[in-house]
Amino acid sequence: MSERKDITRRRVIKSGAAAAAAAGATPYFFTRAFADGHGYMNAPKGDTVTFGFNVPQTGAYADEGADELRAYEMAVEHINAGGGGMLDTFSSKALKGGVNGKTVKFVTGDTQTKSDAARASAKRMIENDGAIMITGGSSSGVAIAVQGLCQEAGVIFMSGLTHSNDTTGKDKRANGFRHFFNTEMTGAALGPVLNNNYGKDRKVYHLTADYTWGYSQEGSMIKYTQPYGWETVAAVKTPVGAGDFSQFITPVLSSGADTLVLNHYGKDMVNSLTQAVQFGLRDKQVNGKDFTIVVPLYSRLMAQGAGANVKGIFGSTNWHWSLQDEGSKAFVKAFGTKYGFPPSQAAHTTYCQALLYADACQRAGTFKPSEVGAALEGFKFDGLGNGPTEYRAEDHQCFKDVLVVKGKENPTSKFDVLEVVEVTPRAKVEYAPSLLGGELGPYNNG
Amino acid sequence: MQNKTALKDITLFVGFAAVVLCLPIILEPIGANYPDLLQKIAIFGIFAIGFNILFGLTGYLSFGHAAFIGVGSYMTLWSFKLLTMNVVPAILFSVILAGLFAYLIGYVSLRRSGIYFSILTLAFAQMCYSLAYSVLTPITNGETGLQTRAIRTNPETSLLDADLRIIDQAFGVLENGVPTTNFFGMAMSGYTGFYFCAVLLIICFFIAQRLTRSNFGMMLKAIKSNQNRLNYTGIHTRPYLIAAFVISGMYAGLAGSLMAATDPIAGAERMQWTASGEVVLMTILGGVGTLVGPVLGAGLIKYAEQKVSSWNEGILESFFSFLPETLQHLMTNIGSLFVGEGWHTTLGLMFMIIVIFLPGGIMEGIQRITNIFRRKSNKDAKGASAPQPAE
Numbered sequence: 001m002s003e004r005k006d007i008t009r010r011r012v013i014k015s016g017a018a019a020a021a022a023a024g025a026t027p028y029f030f031t032r033a034f035a036d037g038h039g040y041m042n043a044p045k046g047d048t049v050t051f052g053f054n055v056p057q058t059g060a061y062a063d064e065g066a067d068e069l070r071a072y073e074m075a076v077e078h079i080n081a082g083g084g085g086m087l088d089t090f091s092s093k094a095l096k097g098g099v100n101g102k103t104v105k106f107v108t109g110d111t112q113t114k115s116d117a118a119r120a121s122a123k124r125m126i127e128n129d130g131a132i133m134i135t136g137g138s139s140s141g142v143a144i145a146v147q148g149l150c151q152e153a154g155v156i157f158m159s160g161l162t163h164s165n166d167t168t169g170k171d172k173r174a175n176g177f178r179h180f181f182n183t184e185m186t187g188a189a190l191g192p193v194l195n196n197n198y199g200k201d202r203k204v205y206h207l208t209a210d211y212t213w214g215y216s217q218e219g220s221m222i223k224y225t226q227p228y229g230w231e232t233v234a235a236v237k238t239p240v241g242a243g244d245f246s247q248f249i250t251p252v253l254s255s256g257a258d259t260l261v262l263n264h265y266g267k268d269m270v271n272s273l274t275q276a277v278q279f280g281l282r283d284k285q286v287n288g289k290d291f292t293i294v295v296p297l298y299s300r301l302m303a304q305g306a307g308a309n310v311k312g313i314f315g316s317t318n319w320h321w322s323l324q325d326e327g328s329k330a331f332v333k334a335f336g337t338k339y340g341f342p343p344s345q346a347a348h349t350t351y352c353q354a355l356l357y358a359d360a361c362q363r364a365g366t367f368k369p370s371e372v373g374a375a376l377e378g379f380k381f382d383g384l385g386n387g388p389t390e391y392r393a394e395d396h397q398c399f400k401d402v403l404v405v406k407g408k409e410n411p412t413s414k415f416d417v418l419e420v421v422e423v424t425p426r427a428k429v430e431y432a433p434s435l436l437g438g439e440l441g442p443y444n445n446g
Numbered sequence: 447m448q449n450k451t452a453l454k455d456i457t458l459f460v461g462f463a464a465v466v467l468c469l470p471i472i473l474e475p476i477g478a479n480y481p482d483l484l485q486k487i488a489i490f491g492i493f494a495i496g497f498n499i500l501f502g503l504t505g506y507l508s509f510g511h512a513a514f515i516g517v518g519s520y521m522t523l524w525s526f527k528l529l530t531m532n533v534v535p536a537i538l539f540s541v542i543l544a545g546l547f548a549y550l551i552g553y554v555s556l557r558r559s560g561i562y563f564s565i566l567t568l569a570f571a572q573m574c575y576s577l578a579y580s581v582l583t584p585i586t587n588g589e590t591g592l593q594t595r596a597i598r599t600n601p602e603t604s605l606l607d608a609d610l611r612i613i614d615q616a617f618g619v620l621e622n623g624v625p626t627t628n629f630f631g632m633a634m635s636g637y638t639g640f641y642f643c644a645v646l647l648i649i650c651f652f653i654a655q656r657l658t659r660s661n662f663g664m665m666l667k668a669i670k671s672n673q674n675r676l677n678y679t680g681i682h683t684r685p686y687l688i689a690a691f692v693i694s695g696m697y698a699g700l701a702g703s704l705m706a707a708t709d710p711i712a713g714a715e716r717m718q719w720t721a722s723g724e725v726v727l728m729t730i731l732g733g734v735g736t737l738v739g740p741v742l743g744a745g746l747i748k749y750a751e752q753k754v755s756s757w758n759e760g761i762l763e764s765f766f767s768f769l770p771e772t773l774q775h776l777m778t779n780i781g782s783l784f785v786g787e788g789w790h791t792t793l794g795l796m797f798m799i800i801v802i803f804l805p806g807g808i809m810e811g812i813q814r815i816t817n818i819f820r821r822k823s824n825k826d827a828k829g830a831s832a833p834q835p836a837e
Contacts, residue, residue, distance in 0.1 A: 128480035
């Protein structure tokens with residue numbers, strides 16, 4: 001009798017304790033995340049504030065990701081020191097070492113250039129590491145997915161290299177900000193230059209990366225070359241990270257097209273361009289014209305990867321290290337001293353984003369997303385390598401001059417692969433905010 | 447004897463439930479206490495339990511379970527877009543649709559066994575993946591993935607870019623921007639999301655446990671041990687196999703649905719063969735055929751994927767800071783091969799070690815350790831008191 005009682009008691013106590021622990025833990029964890037009393041997500045405690053750098057460390061855009069991370073690390077150094085690099089040439093002088101009296105720390109994550117993985121790593125940084133802001137990325141699909149997540153979580157997202165119209169177009173969010181340019185601007189800048197160099201009435205074949213940026217880029221190229229009588233023969237979608245593009249390039253030869261537009265980026269562009277050149281496309285004559293290739297979005301990393309194949313090929317870029325303004329020179333010098341080679345446009349835009357965010361927090365006097373956002377909206381600045389620039393309030397998109405570049409015929413070093421053909425002024429590439437649709441919606445402070 | 451197993455089962459179930467509900471406390475010391483990882487562990491736990499019903503009991507190795515995850519995710523998103531942000535209809539529809547899909551695929555694939563079955567399921571899953579990418583883009587939104595949006599104001603906007611949410615609209619739910627998913631008002635993000643998934647995981651565990659102990663489960667195990675013998679005795683095994691396949695497909699559909707419920711986005715990459723392979727790894731790592739093993743495996747792999755992949759050299763350096771400086775650098779350099787981007791290497795090594803030395807997975811390891819202790823205590827007991835007479 002007594003023995004039986006003993007067992008029951010023990011079991012009651014055991015299961016009771018487990019239930020109590022579970023019940024006790026539940027409300028504690030429900031409320032914990034929002035109980036810090038500052039009224040916004042991840043309000044920094046103590047004397048540090050954490051930035052989250054979410055970049056592709058593996059996959060087709062890994063080169064860009066590595067460069068972005070380098071730039072971020074340097075940006076954090078400069079912000080904490082209150083000087084160095086482009087912080088010295090930046091028109092706003094609010095930052096004087098740290099942000100709002102706090103030292104900046106950072107955590108990193110690998111987006112793998114996949115939406116799921118990128119959101120998972122962003123969530124880890126927000127939920128586990130207490131990141132106040134997420135920035136980075138080298139793909140528009142990922143940028144849009146992470147931007148949506150940051151809006152839901154209530155932190156600011158400063159997008160990295162994302163070129164699709166949708167990021168600040170139909171998928172724009174109040175908590176998201178973009179410094180990089182977009183395909184609309186690329187098209188507006190590149191159209192006239194292509195016409196001047198290659199003449200009217202060409203037949204165009206598009207190879208397009210099969211995701212939001214590819215569609216956006218293809219649409220903009222068609223829109224801005226149509227007025228010159230350029231006609232689309234075919235537009236073929238290719239999977240991201242395909243590696244081998246020969247099956248897509250072979251049909252170009254027999255299509256009657258005389259121009260190939262490669263709406264590819266990263267290693268995809270390196271592979272497709274290299275193969276197109278190897279297939280002898282550029283030596284051909286079609287419709288009585290020299291066959292030409294256009295790469296709408298260029299970066300030095302890609303041009304370097306494709307080597308001699310880029311010679312004479314036109315494209316556009318957000319920034320190039322050979323620019324001679326004070327900001328660019330200071331940035332290239334600081335980056336070169338630290339890492340031994342010039343920065344890419346991905347490094348440039350992410351460095352700018354980190355600086356712009358820190359500066360906005362300092363000017364707002366808080367890290368609260370709605371107030372930081374208000375400080376960024378309509379903010380006009382200079383000295384970050386692109387000349388006078390404005391963060392447009394209506395769509396959180398930066399407006400600035402666009403560079404049209406060409407693969408250099410006689411490179412002097414392995415980094416000197418692109419030359420700037422034309423700087424298209426901001427007025428020529430600006431469009432009405434309503435053109436791309438979408439709605440910002442309200443800020444979310446978490 | 448019967449009573450003893452029943453008691454054991456109840457203890458196991460209660461213990462499992464307690465551990466799952468206390469996960470936030472248990473995982474705190476290893477830095478894994480945050481909602482996203484906890485949710486992932488619970489969700490992939492469900493996925494692995496379901497996979498184990500097929501693989502563990504019947505021995506049929508499916509390489510295409512990710513397809514059901516995808517089906518569940520897309521269905522859930524469409525329920526959010528068209529009906530309501532409440533997760534209940536979304537989960538119901540997803541599980542049903544995944545079951546239907548599993549029936550179709552199972553009906554064809556289960557005509558073969560062994561490697562041919564594996565390849566057939568793999569082919570079907572890859573087909574679903576490719577379809578989601580290309581032909582079905584109007585439903586899946588291709589590479590960009592399906593997301594919830596604000597309510598449609600202009601009837602000409604595509605449903606991919608704007609939502610209807612008929613039920614929510616009928617009830618006059620006010621929306622400010624893009625709404626969040628909920629369970630009758632409880633948000634599905636954060637810790638509430640985890641507890642929701644955890645309760646479902648416990649229910650799924652219970653169902654799997656009952657299933658394993660039932661006559662049906664016994665039949666599945668008989669299929670694994672010798673299907674020919676069953677056939678010779680005149681038993682038609684295919685209906686049992688199809689039932690097992692459909693059940694495990696529904697588990698996967700539930701997991702996919704929860705993925706989309708806790709994080710409302712559905713992309714085709716979830717259906718890629720690597721995702722199917724992942725659940726095989728989880729099950730084998732934890733212990734094929736055991737009830738708890740697959741959940742352990744799922745937790746371990748998700749932890750490695752999210753945490754080990756985020757450790758960088760700085761963290762390693764501070765971890766080895768107790769060592770003298772040269773040794774610290776050496777250890778950091780060696781260690782950095784296995785963390786960060788190298789977490790796959792760690793996982794691969796771990797997998798090899800476990801498969802070679804513990805073919806029964808982590809559960810076999812635990813068994814061996816408890817056996818050692820039990821033998822010891824048995825010896826002690828023998829020395830201390832006389833053995834009890836048999837009842």
